Amino acid sequence: MDEEEIEIPVPINNELERRIAEAFQVFDHAGNKTIDLREIATIIRGLGCCPSEAEVQEIMVAIEDPQTPGSVHLSRFLPYVAQIITEHKYQPASPEQLLQAFQTLDQEQHGYLTKEYISTLMTQDGEPFTQDELDEMLEIAIDPHTQTVPYEYYINQLMVRLVC
Known part of the structure; x- marks a missing residue:
């Protein structure tokens, strides 16, 4: 098996992580737990967060897969986005x-x-x-x-x- 084909386990520990993983999977067209980095804003906003474009860029830099630039793996995305939501960052206006x-x-x-x-x-x-x-x-x-x-x-x- 090629190194790139090794399955990276991504444990889902709670309801929040399940929601995040489901939103991620909508854009995982190859079914390999990897998506195009350009989809990040859509997913995060779909989860109820309202980051600015500059904040989206910061998120992209933080979670981009260093092995395959332009993509992000669920194992990097899930904990980062779970923390954003848990900390109530990027909340919409009241x-x-x-x-x-x-x-x-x-x-x-x-x-x-x-x-x-x-x-x-x-x-x-x-x-x-x-x-x-x-x-x-x-x-x-x-x-x-x-x-x-x-x-x-x-x-x-x-x-x-x-x-x-």
């Missing part, structure tokens, strides 16, 4: 924080933001969204009748999706 942010943007206190305004903010300021990310957000956020983002309703939609 509903109160989201409401405060929207109210800050809504200087005239209409209770909504226009589609054009939110699109501009999300693609040009801070850490910009890709077009796919923006489209996904707008699909949930936009009221189809008014073409605005009624932000209290949108925040409630986000919270329902997080609980489910």
Whole structure:
């Protein structure tokens, strides 16, 4: 057996580790407990963490497989991500924080933001969204009748999706 084919055991010790391993396996297309490093952000965000792109890069550097650059093995991924989640790193903003942010943007206190305004903010300021990310957000956020983002309703939609 080739050295690269040696099976590295990855014990799953609790429910958290099981959830992490299951999320990882979705992207393990070869079934060898290894994934493309570029999938890390998707998996971590799918597990409820909200790291910035810079933080994702730090995670990638920390867990990249030194033997096969550009990939990560479950044996490196699992303990690192379990620790991130256990330590409550990269937690999403609370509903109160989201409401405060929207109210800050809504200087005239209409209770909504226009589609054009939110699109501009999300693609040009801070850490910009890709077009796919923006489209996904707008699909949930936009009221189809008014073409605005009624932000209290949108925040409630986000919270329902997080609980489910």
